[in-house]
Amino acid sequence: MTEPITSFRGDNFFLSNFFRREFDVPGLGRVRSAEHAYQALKTDDLEARTAVLQAELPGDAKRVGQGLPLMKGWEVGGRVAAMQEVLTAKFQDPELADLLFETGTASLVEGNEHHDNFWGDCTCGATTCADRGINMLGELLMMLRSTLDAVDDGPSANPSSSWEEMREWLIESLEDQPIGLEIGLGPKDVHVRFETLGVDLKDLDDESSNVEDEDLPEFVPTEAVCAQIYVLGKDTYLVRRSRRALRTIRFIDYEPTAVLMNTWLHDDPFDDCTDGYLYTGDRRLVAEAAVSWFRDNYDSPALADLGCFYEFTEELPKGDGAPIFNRWR
DSSP: OOOOBOOSSGGGGGGSTTOEEEEEETTTEEEEEHHHHHHHTTOOOHHHHHHHHTOSSHHHHHHHHTTOOOOTTGGGTHHHHHHHHHHHHHTTSHHHHHHHHTTTTOOBOOEESSOOOSSSEEOSOOGGGOSOOOOHHHHHHHHHHTTBOSSSSOBOSSSOSSHHHHHHHHHHHTTTOOTTOEEEEEETTOOBOGGGGTOOHHHHHOTTOOOOGGGSOOOOOOEEEEEEEEEEETTEEEEEEEEEOOBOOOBSOOOOOSOOBTOOBOSSSOTTOOSOEEEESOHHHHHHHHHHHHHSOTTSOOGGGEEEEEEOOSSOOOOOOOOGGGOBO
């Protein structure tokens, strides 16, 4: 078994957001480090962003970024989406992409002693840090690594070069992932979210919000062979297959109770899921269900034209334990 990387220092400093390497980020332009970019994305205040980006060192950027007025939704998913955007841009650099790829299958853990148990895993020894950290930075890096090819041109929109490799990639990518992870597969650049309908996801999760399903703009689906995978719990997954673009599900409760396991279902709780769905605890079955959908479907795009989308749910909702297939938005 490959030894885990538990420190983003020394030879592995390139994994750290404090690694100094300039790169371009959409909407920000040229940045001096990933930390500069991440801190700048915290706010919509253009003057504050400029101050962050002009900071000399990554540590300076972090200090300037503390206390900034946060953009809407930052704490309920915005910061993870921002980090994904930053890492994707950073590892467009062919040299950095190769270094990340060369970590192989090693677990990437941002070990630290400053009590950061969200982005990493604090090993200070204090009782409050005794539990394993969420290690979101490491998880995002490993997900990004799984989309890289052993070539010099950086990230690939296609996770593999053969159906067998795609299947093994999915099996590996689902191992030990946090509840709420979504993986979307389909034609490149096809992914439908509520934001595209002019609705803020935070409003849908806010109990005080008056946004109802019937208030949503009419959804006109894009015709596209797609698949979608969710981590619902430890060793519990949902895979959906469709001939039109799949919207991101906003679960009210991730508790996988009262679901029929290992049986392909075609009833209709998901109005955008045309070709059925499956609950299972078997990662290989999940991978085969997704791969066979594209491999054996006459209307599917070629393997080289497939893309991958992934997203982590930063904060899990607390539902009432009702059956999951009736609890979604």
